Amino acid sequence: MRMSQAFLPTLREEPKEAEVASHLLLLRAGMIRKLAAGVYSILPLGKRVLRKIETIIREEMDRTGAHELYLPAVQPAELWEESGRWAKYGKELLRFQDRHEHWFCFGPTHEEVITDLVRREIRSYRDLPQCFYQIQVKFRDEVRPRFGLIRGREFIMKDAYSFDRDEAGAEESYRKMVRAYERSFTRMNLDFRVVQAEAGLIGGNFSHEFMALAATGEDLIIVCDHCGYSASQERAEVGKSETPASGGEKALERVATPGKKTVEEVCQFLGAEPRDLIKTLIVQVQGQPLAILIRGDLEFNPNKLKRHLRAEAVELADAETIERVTKAPVGFAGPVGISLKTLADHSIRGISRGVTGANAADFHLINVKIGRDFPDPEYGDFRLARGGDACSQCGKTMREIRGLELGHSFKLGVKYSQAMRATYLDPQGKETLIVMGCYGIGVTRAMAAVVEQHHDQDGIIFPISVAPYQVIVVPVELADSQVREKSEEIYEKLTEAGWEILYDDRAERAGAKFKDADLLGIPFRITVGKRNLANGRVEIKRRGEKAVQLEPTETVCARIQELISAARGTDPAGPGS
């Protein structure tokens, strides 16, 4: 592509709307432009990168035997009512009416549509297993879109859905998909981790998130370097090895704590440490209030309680409920004398001189001993994991890192097939529910993640596998006929050979061309200048490296092709592996 004819609106200055690297550089490099909050146009250069990413994903999906199709973005409300999600999905679902006043939504995901298709077309066990995928636009009316392509409202997603005869089949489909994801992200040169994710009601170990490691990532991952355990913060289990928080015993005592409600206030007032407190939370589980005890310095993770109770929803009780069950305003709840089912995190085991609310306004209890002052509760792991916590698998210390969710895989089981009656006839002629899985990759987000992980102060440094062009040819002085002719020749020859070449034939000065070349992040630059040409040489430079190589003009095309091939060869899951 001749840059004189290309549409490459690069920005010299930093747009003030952008803060994170990917957002800033994608704007500056002329790959995206904002239309509205969380809604972006993808410009030609960005589209090339996107296509590279899509191609990688397609190849890996096809390799698993999945079939590509394309489902409508606009979906009738009836399907969503059948699955129950029309009521459940909330404001994130963009809903609207057509001219006949029929309700529709713009698909945030496609379980309903694909399940509808499959239930109509698949009847026999002979038709299974099957896996479909698409690369398509999604719309989710996010509360807070941010960071450019990282969290947009409209975005491109690859979503896949597997359909199997039984659990075993579904698990095999799941494993295949996880492998395909690992290969895809590896080919994009992304530094990522596969972590266990919250699987909700379905449970089991069949939900994983694929997290790109990034300081700007929105999610926390808890990892154990010793045994390799890694999970999202919501999912991460914590080992039981808690040291008792206090020793010795003293008589239970009731003390006035006027107006002291929070952990900090109570600690300050009583001269206690947060870890001496037994924090008592009142939660509602299917309409039933429950008390949850956890050490004062830790946070409660409702997902864990949900899993423990196999409950559909766990929410913190409102002030009214709290006052009713504790007979005290919010901030003074405690386990002593409370008439509620009580569950406790392992962290409070062994506390013998704890501080708790007294279930009375402006009073707390001190020297609380579990088993003496209130009955031993049912213990479980209910805390939100943090770096420094013990690993549930090996007991060693875990650490936390930031990640950006690239993909999510999920075993759905029969959730949708049951709700929407997607069944098949087994060999005995018995009608059986299809077992499903769903698998998503944020394609536009993956593009942002690549930039997050591959850039420097001058711009993007694209890995060869997703680079919009492999080489940029820069004539230093276009007016010089020798320079121009040699540049043209190299450009023509490499283009002819099938490589993707950007040729900077603009009447810009060298400095401007170099700046743009760096900003765009093209992996290889061939610089043709009078000085070196006098010695029959041109310059080859790898983006991101300081060193330049001088190459005879006769061999430069052969040499650059070697270099590109070598760079591609380091693609661990790429062609040839």
Place this chain on the structure above:
RNA sequence: CGGGGCGUAGCGCAGCCUGGUUAGCGCGCCUGCCUUGGGAGCAGGAGGUCGGCGGUUCAAAUCCGCCCGCCCCGACCA
């Protein structure tokens, strides 16, 4: 939805507090000259509903009210 910030030319900004020439600067853009190894120089030029509506005033980018949009933090996120 709560908190904070911003809205003036394509981009980055000044002017606003303390109302008053024709609304300014840098970059970019157009024309010409000149120049060509890390965003050159000179000359000329185009480009603005000062986010919108309403109000105060002889007079509003500037003061007041309402609204809209955008960014950041938080809550939220199959």
